[in-house]
Amino acid sequence: xxxxxxxxxQRVQPGTGPAWAEELLEHLRPAGRDVRRVxxxxxxxxxxxxxxxxxxxxxxxxxxxxxxxxxxxxxxAGRIASAAWESRERHLRLVRVEHPSHACVLAVSRxxxxxxxxxxxxxxxxxxxxxxxxxxxxxxxxxxxRRATSDLRxxxxxxxMVEDTIAARRVAAGLWPGLLDAETACxxxxxxxxDVRDRVAEECLDSTREDALVVRCPAMDGHVIVVGPRETTGxxxxxLVGRHPGLxxxxxxRQSIAQTATAYGQAVSALAVAHFRPDKTAVYAERTHxxxxxxxxxxxxxxxxxxxxxxxxxxHTRAELLATTRLGLEFTAVNxxxxxxxxxxxxxxxxxxxxxxxxxxxxxxxARAVVHLALNTRIGLPDAPSDGAGEPDLRLxxxxxxxxxxxxxxxxxxxxxxxxxxxxxxLRTWIAVGGNAERAxxxxxxxxQTVREHVRSAEPVLERHLLAAGTDLYxxxxxxxxxxxxELPVLRSPA
Numbered sequence: 001x002x003x004x005x006x007x008x009x010q011r012v013q014p015g016t017g018p019a020w021a022e023e024l025l026e027h028l029r030p031a032g033r034d035v036r037r038v039x040x041x042x043x044x045x046x047x048x049x050x051x052x053x054x055x056x057x058x059x060x061x062x063x064x065x066x067x068x069x070x071x072x073x074x075x076x077a078g079r080i081a082s083a084a085w086e087s088r089e090r091h092l093r094l095v096r097v098e099h100p101s102h103a104c105v106l107a108v109s110r111x112x113x114x115x116x117x118x119x120x121x122x123x124x125x126x127x128x129x130x131x132x133x134x135x136x137x138x139x140x141x142x143x144x145x146r147r148a149t150s151d152l153r154x155x156x157x158x159x160x161m162v163e164d165t166i167a168a169r170r171v172a173a174g175l176w177p178g179l180l181d182a183e184t185a186c187x188x189x190x191x192x193x194x195d196v197r198d199r200v201a202e203e204c205l206d207s208t209r210e211d212a213l214v215v216r217c218p219a220m221d222g223h224v225i226v227v228g229p230r231e232t233t234g235x236x237x238x239x240l241v242g243r244h245p246g247l248x249x250x251x252x253x254r255q256s257i258a259q260t261a262t263a264y265g266q267a268v269s270a271l272a273v274a275h276f277r278p279d280k281t282a283v284y285a286e287r288t289h290x291x292x293x294x295x296x297x298x299x300x301x302x303x304x305x306x307x308x309x310x311x312x313x314x315x316h317t318r319a320e321l322l323a324t325t326r327l328g329l330e331f332t333a334v335n336x337x338x339x340x341x342x343x344x345x346x347x348x349x350x351x352x353x354x355x356x357x358x359x360x361x362x363x364x365x366x367a368r369a370v371v372h373l374a375l376n377t378r379i380g381l382p383d384a385p386s387d388g389a390g391e392p393d394l395r396l397x398x399x400x401x402x403x404x405x406x407x408x409x410x411x412x413x414x415x416x417x418x419x420x421x422x423x424x425x426x427l428r429t430w431i432a433v434g435g436n437a438e439r440a441x442x443x444x445x446x447x448x449q450t451v452r453e454h455v456r457s458a459e460p461v462l463e464r465h466l467l468a469a470g471t472d473l474y475x476x477x478x479x480x481x482x483x484x485x486x487e488l489p490v491l492r493s494p495a
Contacts, residue, residue, distance in 0.1 A: 020045055020121055035132050036061040042125045046118040048110035054102055065107050076103040095126040099133050157215045158341040160260035162323045182229035184254045187263035188237050189271050191248040194221035207236040219335035227260060238281050248274040249281040259379055261323055265330045269472050272465030290478050291373060293404040302399055303377040306491060309357040322375060324350040329372045330470045360491045365431050367489035369477035370396060400482045409482030415461045426454035428485050431477055
């Protein structure tokens, strides 16, 4: 047995070596970088059995060989660079292979003695394997870093969603100093095909120059969420959407950082409108919303009475329930859970608690719409519980009977009257049965697919997305309530 302490090795330059060297160098091309393929090539080239293993004896590539553990330990520890062993039955070569985190051993066993050619092939193959392992480790480290950064961005967004702005700023300060120092921000949602979302997310980062929080939506595979405190974010994203035909952009109005969840719902609502716009972009503030047509003092007083049962809870519990319910009314429990970073059972349990406190049933779309109105109004109210003093004694029917909001409801639903299929009746029936196409079809005496087609055809006319729960649908429900086409929901509080 012989050992060699000198680790210096000759480098093979392309075009200067024998045919086997050219073949070996081909394995360094991007399409051929695979350690297992290199080991297999070495075995075939020198007619040997080859094993690549680490210091712990784990086989990385090739076929396992019986090796002396002490000799392997000497090589991986760097005490010797290579070793050779011979017997009548076999000839063995062991070569140290450097690795970014730990050394490996390349063992080559064959029946014939190693000549100059086979020795050179083994030595240079070890060099190539070193390069491939180093590149693989660097690539893996880069992937881990990008994944950790992506997870950190998601964690910051989830903290913002539950109004924990202090913790969100503390987490963001380490990697993105000043990112969330602003008091307000706009939230945008960029929609793409799921298979190109990663590339779109990277382009969002480049377009905003990392002056915005860019997060791959955990609930929707094709969505990228962007929280932009800077005024330039919207223009950068609109330019991005303009360059790519398959992208759509929805944006919120400027909101307090603490109201990120509300802004997110606005952006998703605007995204539905963007699908009907030539420039594929829309901003939530571009249309009139029913709450803006109601007396603000009366609306705030009504909201306080509706949500008063939650005011008896500790502040952190109330904030948690409000944030979860707002998202739970906008999305499915599964998607709301992904956005918040909790289980879907947690979302359902919190919403069931709110149902019990308010004495209502969220299976009723009218109840969901009314509570959604109250929750969105509560955002602008002070955190201190109200005792009801000085609040106008108005009920929901009074709020919805105002001239401005009634005119809004009539004009909105009146857009459907020109369609001879009477989608307005279909839509009203569909809402009354909780958005269930089969039950609506039974009530109307038509096929369930006909109900879905009528509802879907109403979306571009109303410029609102109806087949998924959210602000768009709840506004259409409120429009039906304002004109008296649906009955007011039952709540325990004097709504």
